Amino acid sequence: MAKDLASSGPDVTFTWSPDGLDIHIPEDRLTMDMAMxxxxxxxxxxxxGES
Structure with missing residues (x-):
């Protein structure tokens, strides 16, 4: 799914840094189903959720 989002346009970005992962997906590209x-x-x- 991440690869599909990343290739869906230049406005979708995944940035790795020492602080973690930053994902930017514009609202018009994100459906409720995709968000879930x-x-x-x-x-x-x-x-x-693991104990």
């Missing part, structure tokens, strides 16, 4: 999928993916990757 992105949130679920990030939580899974980051291990959120």
């Amino acid at each position: 999928k992105l949130e679920q993916t990030l939580k899974r990757i980051l291990g959120a």
Whole structure:
């Protein structure tokens, strides 16, 4: 999904730095469904909700 977003246009950016990941997706490109999928993916990757 991240690759699809990154290739969808120059206004979508993913920037890695020592401080972390910065994702910029303009509102007109982000649907509610995509936002929920992105949130679920990030939580899974980051291990959120694990005990």
